[in-house]
Amino acid sequence: MKREEDELTMSRSPSEPNSQVAARRGILVVGFDSAWVDNPKAPGAICAIGFDDTCEPRFVAPQLAGFQDALSFIENERRSHRLCVIALDQPTIVPNMTGGRPAERVAGSVISFVGGGVQPANRSKAAMFGDEAPVWRFIEALDALQDPLLVPKAETGMFLIEVFPALAIPGFEPAFAGRHGAPKYNPSNRRKFRIYDWKLVTAMVAEVAATAGLTAMARWAEDMASLEGPRKADQDRLDSAICALVGLIWRDGSCPAAMIGDLDDGYIISPVSEPTRARMQAAAETKGVPLSFRLSD
Structure with missing residues (x-):
């Protein structure tokens, strides 16, 4: 198993500009919760975090969007940015006809422990990953580079990460x-949904955003926390914000993160805490899955 630890961390001396600031200058990070199928009655959601050349942040609040809407959104928002990173909540490399991808087995070691589930991605699920699935048309039209290990130091271009x-x-x-x-923050699962958990997740997003200096995003998340009867569309919006934050921390190194898997069999980019990192490492070693860490700068 190949494991690259902290190879992506950018070094700096005290006289150099803060690397996180430099990594943000002129970039756009898009978070897209695609909903996996192109159903106009149940779209996903998309949002963006942008920085101008002075690193002043701008937050484009989440809005409902299907795949075509997302392409238009990305095209409009990226025009004034030298680098664009799209963080998509949907498998982007699915070579396997059945079962799940190796990256999902490692992710599942964490998610099953905490009480969740992983929907395995395979080509037999025609609507999601068959040859005519909308995600492939979206990726083709996007024409973005899929190589997460290049994202931290890229100067220009457009990148897609899962x-x-x-x-x-x-x-x-x-x-x-x-x-x-x-x-349990999914309002469509009425039996398990807990409003207290909804408030906890929105508070987490607000805190991560505030720590990153994204005041407008933090305020938006606080407003979401105040919803007493959130709907599935609200969760989609919230998930798109989480996607964007993952894309940002993978770019600027402000939070420890990992790439699970590879470009052959599929991968997942995720922040890591101490407990999730330990569980990922154990699962990756047992299952022989590549795992690359990007430690915080």
Whole structure:
């Protein structure tokens, strides 16, 4: 098993500009929770975090979007940015006809422990990953480079990375990483949904955003926390914000993160906390899955 630890961390001396600031200058990070199938009655959601040449942040609040909407959104938002990173909550490399991808087995070691589940991606699921599935048309039209290991130091261009909010949540917040600690924040699952968990997840997003200096995003998340009757569309919006935060921390190194898997069999990018990192490492070693860490700068 290949494991690259901290090879992506950018070094700097005290006289050099802060590397996180330099990594943000002129970039756009898009978070897209695609909903996996192109159903106009149940679209996903998309949002963006942008930085101008002075690193002043701008937040484009989540809006409902299907694949074609997402392409238009990305085209409009990226025009004034030299680098664009799209963080997509959907498998982007699926070579296997059945079963699940190796990266999903490692992610599943964390998610099953915290009380969640992983939907395996394979080509037999025609609507999601068959030859005519909308995600492939989206990726082809996007024409972005898929190589997460290049993202931290890239100067220009457009990159696509796969992310997974259910894995990101215990990676951002260790309190969610204990046994059965996953928050039940999906309003469409009425039997399990807990408004208290909804408030915890929105508070987590607000805190991560505030720590990153994204004041507008933090305020948006606080407003989402105040919803007393959130709907599935609200969760989609929230997940798109989580996607964007994962894309940002993978780019700027402000939070420890990992790439699970590879470009042959599929991969997932996720923040890691101490408990999720330990569980990922154990699973990756047992299952022989590549695991590359990007430690915080």
